[in-house]
Amino acid sequence: MTGAALPRRPGLRERLARRGLDGTTLLVLPAALAILALFVFPFIEGLVLSFLPKQGGPLANYAKFFGDPYLWKTIPTTLGIAIPATLANIALSVPVALRVRRMKRQRLLTTILVIPITLGTVLVAEGLLNYLGPQGWLNRTLMALHLIDRPVRLVHNYWGVLWSLVIAGFPFTFLLTLSYVSGIDPNLERAAATLGAGPRARFRTVLLPLMASGLAITFCLSFVQAFAVYPSAVLVGAPAGSTRVISIAAFQAAYETYDDSLASSIAMIMAAIQLVIVVLVLAGRSLFYRGPAGGGKG
Amino acid sequence: MTQSRTSILDRIWILAVWTFVGFFILNLAAIVGAVAVNSVATRWLGTWLPKAYTWHWYADAWSEFQLGNILTVTFEVVGAVVLLSGLLGVPAAYALSRRDFPGKKAVMLLFLLPLLVPPMTIGIPLATVLYRLGLGGTIWGVILANLVPSLPFVILITIPFIDQIDQRVEQAARVFGANTLRLFTHVLVPLLTPGILAALLLVLVRTIAMFELTFLTSGPTSQTLVVALYYAVSAAGVRAGQSVDAMAMIYMVTTLVWLVIALRFVNPTQIVGRQAAARD
Amino acid sequence: MAIHSKDFRTLRLDGVQRDFGAFNALKGISLTIARGEFVALLGPSGCGKSTALNCVAGLLPLTGGTISLDDTRIDTLSPEDRGFGMVFQNYALFPHMSVARNVGFGLAMRNEPRAQIAEKVAEALRLVRLEGQADKLPGQLSGGQQQRVAIARAIVVAPPLVMMDEPLSNLDAKLRLEMRAEIRRIHAHLGSATIYVTHDQDEALSLADRIVVMRQGEVRQVGTPEDLYTRPATVDVAEFMGFRNMLPATMAGAGSGTRARVTVDGAACEGTPVGPLAPGAVTLAIRPEDLRPQDDGPLAARVDQVEYRGRAFFGIATTPGGTALHFRAPSRVAPGTALRFGADPDRILIYGGAA
Ligand SMILES: Nc1ncnc2c1ncn2[C@@H]1O[C@H](COP(=O)(O)OP(=O)(O)OP(=O)(O)O)[C@@H](O)[C@H]1O
Ligand SMILES: [Mg+2]
Numbered sequence: 036m037t038g039a040a041l042p043r044r045p046g047l048r049e050r051l052a053r054r055g056l057d058g059t060t061l062l063v064l065p066a067a068l069a070i071l072a073l074f075v076f077p078f079i080e081g082l083v084l085s086f087l088p089k090q091g092g093p094l095a096n097y098a099k100f101f102g103d104p105y106l107w108k109t110i111p112t113t114l115g116i117a118i119p120a121t122l123a124n125i126a127l128s129v130p131v132a133l134r135v136r137r138m139k140r141q142r143l144l145t146t147i148l149v150i151p152i153t154l155g156t157v158l159v160a161e162g163l164l165n166y167l168g169p170q171g172w173l174n175r176t177l178m179a180l181h182l183i184d185r186p187v188r189l190v191h192n193y194w195g196v197l198w199s200l201v202i203a204g205f206p207f208t209f210l211l212t213l214s215y216v217s218g219i220d221p222n223l224e225r226a227a228a229t230l231g232a233g234p235r236a237r238f239r240t241v242l243l244p245l246m247a248s249g250l251a252i253t254f255c256l257s258f259v260q261a262f263a264v265y266p267s268a269v270l271v272g273a274p275a276g277s278t279r280v281i282s283i284a285a286f287q288a289a290y291e292t293y294d295d296s297l298a299s300s301i302a303m304i305m306a307a308i309q310l311v312i313v314v315l316v317l318a319g320r321s322l323f324y325r326g327p328a329g330g331g332k333g
Numbered sequence: 334m335t336q337s338r339t340s341i342l343d344r345i346w347i348l349a350v351w352t353f354v355g356f357f358i359l360n361l362a363a364i365v366g367a368v369a370v371n372s373v374a375t376r377w378l379g380t381w382l383p384k385a386y387t388w389h390w391y392a393d394a395w396s397e398f399q400l401g402n403i404l405t406v407t408f409e410v411v412g413a414v415v416l417l418s419g420l421l422g423v424p425a426a427y428a429l430s431r432r433d434f435p436g437k438k439a440v441m442l443l444f445l446l447p448l449l450v451p452p453m454t455i456g457i458p459l460a461t462v463l464y465r466l467g468l469g470g471t472i473w474g475v476i477l478a479n480l481v482p483s484l485p486f487v488i489l490i491t492i493p494f495i496d497q498i499d500q501r502v503e504q505a506a507r508v509f510g511a512n513t514l515r516l517f518t519h520v521l522v523p524l525l526t527p528g529i530l531a532a533l534l535l536v537l538v539r540t541i542a543m544f545e546l547t548f549l550t551s552g553p554t555s556q557t558l559v560v561a562l563y564y565a566v567s568a569a570g571v572r573a574g575q576s577v578d579a580m581a582m583i584y585m586v587t588t589l590v591w592l593v594i595a596l597r598f599v600n601p602t603q604i605v606g607r608q609a610a611a612r613d
Numbered sequence: 614m615a616i617h618s619k620d621f622r623t624l625r626l627d628g629v630q631r632d633f634g635a636f637n638a639l640k641g642i643s644l645t646i647a648r649g650e651f652v653a654l655l656g657p658s659g660c661g662k663s664t665a666l667n668c669v670a671g672l673l674p675l676t677g678g679t680i681s682l683d684d685t686r687i688d689t690l691s692p693e694d695r696g697f698g699m700v701f702q703n704y705a706l707f708p709h710m711s712v713a714r715n716v717g718f719g720l721a722m723r724n725e726p727r728a729q730i731a732e733k734v735a736e737a738l739r740l741v742r743l744e745g746q747a748d749k750l751p752g753q754l755s756g757g758q759q760q761r762v763a764i765a766r767a768i769v770v771a772p773p774l775v776m777m778d779e780p781l782s783n784l785d786a787k788l789r790l791e792m793r794a795e796i797r798r799i800h801a802h803l804g805s806a807t808i809y810v811t812h813d814q815d816e817a818l819s820l821a822d823r824i825v826v827m828r829q830g831e832v833r834q835v836g837t838p839e840d841l842y843t844r845p846a847t848v849d850v851a852e853f854m855g856f857r858n859m860l861p862a863t864m865a866g867a868g869s870g871t872r873a874r875v876t877v878d879g880a881a882c883e884g885t886p887v888g889p890l891a892p893g894a895v896t897l898a899i900r901p902e903d904l905r906p907q908d909d910g911p912l913a914a915r916v917d918q919v920e921y922r923g924r925a926f927f928g929i930a931t932t933p934g935g936t937a938l939h940f941r942a943p944s945r946v947a948p949g950t951a952l953r954f955g956a957d958p959d960r961i962l963i964y965g966g967a968a
Contacts, residue, residue: 058513060432066425066484067440073481074447074455081458127353134350145601147358150365153592154585155542157563161581162364164566165371165574170379172363202364205357210602222705225672228692229699230719230770234343240718244709256449263451266544270566282453289549295461302457306450313449324709 078306085300096300106301109281110308116193116268116280117261120200124208124257125250127201132212133242145213148206159203160270164190167198167271195271196278200261208257215249216242244324251320255313262309281305365585372578390579397572398561398580404587407557409472410547411540414479415533421480422487423529427521429488430495444485452545455481460549470552478550479543483536490535494528495521527598534595541588558584621682621773623647624669624806629688630677631664638664640830641678646806648773651797653821654810657853661830662810663702666776669808671695682773693722698767698805700777704759706751712738712762713747719770737769740799757788764796768803775803778810793820814854818842826850844887848896848964856898857939861967864892873963878934880911884961894967901927901939903960906946910955914938916946930954 088095100106135141151159167173167189174186189195219242227237265282272278281301289298372390374383394400429441447455459478460469468474498521506520522529544559551560562584565577624646631639638661646652654662667673669680671692680688687695698719707715713734714721720730738744741761751759760780767775777796781789797820800807811817817824818838826834826841834846845851852859862877873886875895884897902925912932919928919942926942930952940954 057432060428060434062424063428063440066421066488067443069421069480069484070443070447073459073477075443077459077462078455080462084458084461130346130350131354134347142601144354146596147361149596149601150589150592151361153538153542153588154365155544155559155588157544157559157566158368158581158585159364161562161566161577162368164569165367165578166360166364172367172381175381202361214602220703220705222701222703223707225670225692226699226701226705226707226766227718227722228672229670229695229697230766231693231696231722232718233691233693236722241707259449259451263453263545265453265548266563270563285453285457286549289457289460298457299461302454305454309450309454 081299082303084296085303088296088300089294096297097304099297100300100304106284109279109284110304112278113262113264113280113282114308116196116200116264116278117258120197120204120261121208121254121258123197123201124204125212125254127205128209128212128253129216129246129250131209132216133238135213136216141213145210148209150206151203152206152210156199156203156264156266157270159199160267163195163199163202163267163271167195190271192273193277196264196268199267199271200264203267204257204261207260208253211253211256212246212250215246215253218249219245247323248320251316251323255316258312258316259309262312263305281308368578368581368585371575372582374575377575390573390575391583393573394576394579394583397576398565400558400561400580400583402554403556403558403561406472406555407541407587410475410479410555410557411537413476414483414540415537417476417480418483418487418536419529419533422484422532423491423525424517426488426491427495427517430492431500444488447481447485448489452482452543453549456546456549459546463550469550470555472555474550475547475555475557478546479540481546482543483540486539487532487536490532491525491528494525494531498524531595531599534591534598538588538591538595541591558587621648623683624774625681626665626669626678627681628678629665629668629675629680631661631668631673632676638830639668642827642830642832643678644825644832644835646774646808648806649804651800651807651809651820651822653817653824654808654827655814655817655824655853656812656827658812660827662812662827663778664830665827666699666778666808666810669774670697670699670776696770696772698770698772698775700760700763700767700775700780702778702780702782704751704763706759706762706766708751711748711750712743712754715751715762716765716769718766723770733769734765737765740768740802741765741795756783757792760784760792761795764799768799768805771803772805774806774808775800776808776810779812780809781811781813781816789816796820826853828853844962845898846887848898848966851898851962851964855900856962857901858897858899858904860897860899860936860938862895862897862963864890864895868958872958875963878912878932878936880913882911882955882961883958884963885959886963888965890963890965896964896967898962898964899956899960902941903956904938904940904954905956906940906942906952907955908953910953912938912954914952914954916948916950916952918948919946921945 085096086093088099091098135144138144165171169186169188171189173189174183177183178186189198223241223245224237227241232240263282264280265286268274268278268280268283272280274283281304285298285301285305288294288301370383371377373386373388375385375387377383425444429437456478459481460474463469463474463477468477502524503516503520506516511519541557542559544563547557548560548563551557556564562577562580565572565580569577626642626644628641628643629639630637630641642661642665644652654665656662664673668675668688671687671690671694675688678688679686707718710718713731716737717730717734720733725733734747735744738747741764743758743761743765746754746758746762751762754762760783763780764777767777780796781792784792793816796807796809809817809820818841821838823835824838824841825832826845828849834841834850836844836846841850841854845854845856848859860877862875865874865876865881868874868883871885872883873890874881874883875897876882877897914930914932916928916930917937919926926945928940928942928946930938930940932938938954946952
């Protein structure tokens with residue numbers, strides 16, 4: 036501290052730099068502050084606000100949500116749409132990705148499939164209203180084929196929302212799955228083949244274990260998207276009935292009854308449910324191999 | 334693998350997979366096609382195709398929905414979001430790629446979370462805070478809200494690009510006397526241009542289509558195209574369906590033009606996210 | 614129909630062709646390999662070695678020709694039904710399985726009882742000297758260890774034929790020499806046939822019973838290491854086998870015994886013809902280590918540079934005609950010195966045609 040004869044203690048700057056904290060590191064600050072202010076802070080605010088209901092004790096909002104079937108039933112409704120949609124998307128993506136991986140010219144297909152993701156759910160919903168409507172091309176085709184004799188109702192119900200989640204969700208799931216599957220060294224499968232493993236055995240012993248962890252993450256990301264479904268639930272679903280999902284309840288609380296506190300509680304409940312599902316899936320993932328899917332050095 | 338001899342079962346399986354893909358693409362085309370056809374139909378009821386065609390719904394939609402204003406707002410919002418997320422995100426990505434500091438894991442998690450939480454969940458508390466600050470319903474509110482997913486996205490996409498740049502190039506520049514700012518402008522930005530361009534184009538495409546956050550934070554004067562489209566579709570019956578579809582087409586073209594540009598620089602899989610970054 | 618029998622006499626490739634679009638990667642390869650033989654496929658990068666190996670393994674379908682084991686055609690069988698062992702260039706170990714499960718994979722696919730698998734795996738790991746590593750994941754092993762796991766995995770099923778695709782190319786020089794010896798030892802122990810792909814002639818010479826030299830999708834020469842080293846059949850093969858001096862010359866007539874006389878750079882010398890020679894232009898092939906300064910040597914040249922390589926000096930000299938000579942010298946020679954060079958006529962090979 037004092038004596039000039041003592042070996043000089045490195046300055047603060049030097050000590051920080053040794054731990055990796057220097058001017059360059061500070062470049063991360065503006066972005067981190069922005070996310071803290073725009074994401075973490077509102078989230079905490081929302082959490083606090085959810086315990087400050089318009090009337091009643093701190094837990095009144097949560098009590099209200101879980102006491103009112105009109106509100107809590109949105110949870111099973113949402114899960115009833117999101118889980119089948121996510122599982123269907125994954126079940127369809129895996130075989131397609133396993134085929135497409137062998138193609139040299141994947142670009143055209145991936146480009147076509149990225150279009151619905153880019154256009155977003157609102158446009159897909161509007162397209163579905165036209166296409167699946169009573170006078171739409173699909174009903175016409177089915178009638179022309181004499182499969183039905185009167186238009187079937189395909190939108191403004193549960194199935195409308197499910198279709199829209201598959202149309203927008205399958206490409207998303209597929210592209211993620213493809214990126215995982217492409218990471219698996221094709222030589223591993225060849226090696227398994229020379230050792231006597233047939234196609235099914237190769238899938239079971241090599242591909243599936245190496246894909247499992249990627250599929251878990253794909254499931255989480257796809258599920259989170261489907262769980263928060265809003266525009267299609269309103270536009271092609273039955274927003275007052277079979278597709279009254281939890282986002283609709285949250286939106287109504289915020290913008291129709293202007294109960295910010297209740298709306299925040301619902302948002303927190305949504306976050307909690309997503310968190311639970313994600314944690315469950317990722318915990319399952321730890322049962323599988325998670326390292327790189329390459330076959331060796333080089 | 335078994336090229337030498339494909340069994341019948343294998344063939345049926347392969348056929349089934351491709352049939353599904355074909356069926357999916359056919360439906361996709363029909364969905365987009367139905368919107369396109371309706372937008373140029375005079376009247377389309379009870380037939381395969383309309384009886385006559387017209388362009389006038391486009392003019393109608395333009396004036397009815399005040400698309401001029403909406404497009405201006407859309408591009409102001411998108412431009413600001415792209416600029417801000419680039420300015421904040423690229424330096425942060427640089428620091429995260431080059432330095433190992435205590436708490437780096439936590440910072441990475443901080444940038445990952447906004448991508449994992451769906452916009453509807455964060456949008457409601459964020460809108461509450463923005464309204465309390467007087468930013469709700471303004472264009473600034475919309476821009477700030479859109480930064481929540483865009484900024485982390487830029488960071489996570491740019492990190493692998495920076496990882497690829499040999500650190501010795503930078504050390505050489507330092508040896509020849511470049512300070513941090515010059516290092517950025519003379520060495521890194523030129524080397525990183527493809528990566529930054531890719532990240533920003535992706536943010537651009539995603540921001541045009543970002544519905545939930547804009548929907549929750551925008552007001553009458555700060556609607557973007559996708560939100561205006563939502564209102565038009567949900568108020569169907571008030572206006573002619575063709576005019577709504579004309580607007581949908583304008584939205585579609587606006588988005589797809591940028592998508593086509595973006596796809597010149599990036600791989601389609603990157604639009605859904607950079608997995609290497611999100612993996613662990 | 615899986616072939617698990619260890620007893621076969623010959624593996625025969627008959628006019629095997631493989632095209633990639635318009636490109637012929639293999640232009641009709643014919644080759645017979647006997648049981649217990651160690652055959653090296655040698656050739657420059659891109660000549661089709663891996664393609665040939667993959668065709669034998671069943672990983673690539675043929676576009677022409679047949680492959681048969683004794684009298685059974687096997688080229689239509691899928692790889693899992695051939696029962697061969699293969700060591701991949703990058704090992705292709707299953708990253709999610711322990712060493713023991715990797716090695717036992719082939720046995721498990723053959724539905725062998727667990728106890729028997731455990732026993733055979735332990736035996737195979739002992740053979741490649743990896744006892745005690747059984748429970749590690751491949752990612753936790755060094756390159757040389759991974760390599761040995763790959764070998765163990767291929768041989769544990771006692772395949773009639775083991776194929777190895779440049780298995781040593783990723784290893785450092787010392788490990789490479791050690792592994793060479795191990796591979797030879799394992800081959801002897803198993804008594805199966807081995808096809809070994811490499812582009813390193815030292816490796817091929819030291820390991821193989823027979824060497825198959827390939828170039829541009831064709832077999833150029835098949836022979837014992839001694840044959841190839843001393844008597845390459847064509848100029849191409851000679852060049853690949855280290856004959857760096859290719860000198861244009863003209864036939865001058867018969868020499869003593871089987872030798873021929875030629876004129877090179879205006880001087881007369883004798884050499885050993887390879888194949889029939891016609892009058893006119895010929896090419897002399899001489900290894901640098903055989904070309905030495907000699908007072909009465911036929912070739913005059915001026916030394917350009919000399920470098921020390923351990924036991925001897927090697928250098929380059931230029932003849933008045935402008936031809937570069939790679940030579941060996943017992944002691945240092947100063948650049949600029951004018952010298953005469955010559956070689957033992959047995960070590961000068963004469964090929965028909967211009968170089
Ligand atoms: N899938 C393919 N499509 C087109 N051409 C190919 C394909 N695989 C190999 N080739 C071509 O076939 C030729 C032979 O390739 P191969 O892999 O057998 O070479 P190699 O002798 O093993 O070379 P190396 O020593 O570099 O491994 C090369 O010219 C290569 O470009
Ligand atoms: Mg090869």
